[in-house]
Amino acid sequence: MKKLINNPTHVVDEMIEGYIKAFPKHVKLLPENKRSIVTAKETLSGKVGVLIGGGSGHEPAFMGYVGDGMADGVAIGNIFASPPPDPILEVTREIDKGAGVVYIYGNYAGDVMNFGMAAELADLEYGINVGAVLVTDDVASAPKEEKEKRRGIAGEFFVTKAAGAAADKGYGLEDVVRVAKKTNDNTRTMGVGLTPCSLPQTGKPSFELEDNEMEIGLGHHGEPGIEKGELQPADQVADRLVEDILADMPIDKGEKVAVLVNGLGSTTQMELYIMFRRVEQILSEKGIEIHRSYVGSYSTSLEMGGCSVTITKLDDELSEFVDHPADCPMYAQR
């Protein structure tokens, strides 16, 4: 697969270099690891620090979401690989302003171990209070009875948004953690994959699908999904995804939600809007109110083809956080 890169082993470092040079007013690189980025504006004293992170290859997630109203810092791993504890710790120390730091990351073995180790070290070595919120929005990744095993995918955007807004509004650590967990509990995502991505180092497609096939529930890194089948019209795909979400998290008539139709990389915005069109139809038929919509590539899997639908149930507190302004290099909201 063709890529505009130099050396495959340097892609992450060169990406970070480019990113920092592109947005010097927004973000800065910390000196120790070359994988720790924090907001260029000093985090306010007494504000809870919001730390995000994970493997690369999901851009704009996660590094694009550092900025006002979102995260204070990000630790960046190799492609599809959790960052080690060191950069996480470096970010933690920088963004802790006495009120502690909340870690938001996807529920993957690697992330759990690395962020877990960093949290322990932050406490032991620096006395920093860390709260951890694991994102588990991917309905397809485990049955309902084992919800705690589910992976985190595009829904992490809403969890970060809520935590970032809560921290911005001066909530304490416990409360930011509560808000983030509540958001995660109220968030479900279902995805569909059409075409694979490839790691720059291997150049091999991450999975195989026939020319007329799609895969429901495909993971964010090309992990096998729950069902392969013939590619359906967009409306039917949307029906299926929303159905699975609503079966898992019933939403009553009159309830409010935020919706994200997320492109996995190479799927056009045209297709995403066609998908959104149907999602909106279904929800409005059920009398569910879309409070705010997001359509675009918010969390990708390199150049994978396909999309995911995320629905977050909102109460008044969460609605306010979703509406909170944000100013990040790769996402802004007024």
Place this chain on the structure above:
Amino acid sequence: MKKLINNPTHVVDEMIEGYIKAFPKHVKLLPENKRSIVTAKETLSGKVGVLIGGGSGHEPAFMGYVGDGMADGVAIGNIFASPPPDPILEVTREIDKGAGVVYIYGNYAGDVMNFGMAAELADLEYGINVGAVLVTDDVASAPKEEKEKRRGIAGEFFVTKAAGAAADKGYGLEDVVRVAKKTNDNTRTMGVGLTPCSLPQTGKPSFELEDNEMEIGLGHHGEPGIEKGELQPADQVADRLVEDILADMPIDKGEKVAVLVNGLGSTTQMELYIMFRRVEQILSEKGIEIHRSYVGSYSTSLEMGGCSVTITKLDDELSEFVDHPADCPMYAQR
């Protein structure tokens, strides 16, 4: 090629439907044509209206750029096809608040004819003053001596941004046109294509390149470029693109620019940042100051692979416009 669509002949209409449903607070559809979108907020009386438009398939361009600080309305054509005069006229009538309307569109035979006819009709039938600004930033599309023949590509973003900001600041029609033309005169883009896109109706790749090939100067719709060759490392590709731009529009040491590294559709943000990294190196070696950077998919060609580099020379007036806040569904800046 796999697409998440329903009926190929309805993709544009369904996309528009989805778009309007997604951002009801930002945009609204006009009743006559189903291809005319204006900002949901009433355009201020006495403000110059900014109208953009062109073929579909370039999303977020053009419809994503309707909103505060950018365009007041957009006329949307079929995929890669200029809209007819009717929807252009409908938008014109809606956004004219007595101060006239400026049309910004790419220099393609179709757009020139359709926007030209609409402008004539606006004047004749409704007495609306229209100023037209043709975007001609694509260096590869004609030699310097025939600059007026050049096509418009990603640079239209900066032209729209400047015109939108000027209109927002209360400039009159002549002045908005002047600012937009100045921006166009100071803007150059060079692109590279790696993989083709396909129209939903034909499903055929828009051009052919071998697995190890790239094409310099490829058009925004897959029009053949100026040079096919072996895929080079990102740094060399960036060198070539920037070289061609600077040969066409010399920039002195100490001058300020805005830079856009634009993805054509399926090229990852990781690659775009790797490209930006090198662009920044070249400019900073030459003592050229990057005032503001944009990296992402700002103007696509469906799912085409590749990217373009746009450089706009800024004086103080244009810097101010680039920094002007914007709030559109698919692009916001604080």
Place this chain on the structure above:
Amino acid sequence: MKFTAADLKQFLKNVVNVMEDNSEYLSELDRKLGDGDHGVTMSIGWQAINEKLNDDLTSEEDCGKICITTGRTFLSAVGSSVGPLYATGFLRGAKVFQNKSELTGEELRDFWVAFIEGIKERGGAEVGDKTMVDTLHPAMETLKTSYNETNDFVTAFTAAVASANKGMESTKDLLSKRGRSSRLGERSLGNQDPGATSAFLILDTFLTTVNSVQAV
């Protein structure tokens, strides 16, 4: 020679079918030189006309109105480069047919001259620019001369279509100067212009239609 409103509508119907049959081919030509949509655009435009033929136009007897509807419908449906071009052709031609439900050979000649002059004016292209004008202009010249000489529309139009064919073929050897493919330079050589091709198909379909009317 008698050419009625019904015949005119039959001609338009025939074009609908011809464009459907050639849609893939026209797009293929456009992929080589442009953005690959010419067949799609022609198909969308003519399908829209087809709907009008089956609906608003079923009982329309005024050939002028038929052409106005055709032009407007085409333009509203497609925009693009060819929208204004072919629409202008039909709208200019409509003036010749105004209030007429039966057309003489002379009127048919005037229609095509107006049609082609309108396209030339709208697009500003010259012969040799590798556009539909390379098909249309020689067709018009032959039509005029041959009609002058023979006073027979069918004879003249048969000759015109032959010239159109030559003109279309000539675009293979031309460097493109207009539209999206103008920067292609050398690489545009060898490829036939899609618009020159669709223009030929329209003229050729008119000839077929006229011949079948004659035959009755």
Place this chain on the structure above:
Amino acid sequence: MKFTAADLKQFLKNVVNVMEDNSEYLSELDRKLGDGDHGVTMSIGWQAINEKLNDDLTSEEDCGKICITTGRTFLSAVGSSVGPLYATGFLRGAKVFQNKSELTGEELRDFWVAFIEGIKERGGAEVGDKTMVDTLHPAMETLKTSYNETNDFVTAFTAAVASANKGMESTKDLLSKRGRSSRLGERSLGNQDPGATSAFLILDTFLTTVNSVQAV
């Protein structure tokens, strides 16, 4: 049996090469079950260790320090799932080797027991979860029993590697329960776990190294 700091470094060098040779294969296994990066991750991690071997560690004689550097370097270079797992293995093992530049068979046994216990603790996986623990745990059990019986490290470790091999192979028939592939269900059947494979390669390489030391 004598195993020196130089031998330990030779072992690490050998792993570097083995991982380089098997990188493609490990990624291929991971593509079937996970995100396809296991070979890449192992390669990055061991290349980083290689740099240390050629640099900071060239004159290091303390086997404990060598293992600490190995563990830390691996972790800093890769993160991922296997970063904390293998790093913990080396760091726990390091305690056994502290201040020693030559190692007895008993110490080697204790090292591997600590290594494997560390990984089990860090990841919390059980035998049967389709992870590297399916390779490592039976290897540890055999190592302990056989060493108890024979008091000979090489004999015991040879047996341990045989158990590791069986354990690795057993992952083909397991449904995955841990890590990225846990939701695969039936579809994970038939595919060998990548981490179980890299763990086997490490143990096997240690055996080869020990044997070549013996042979001298």
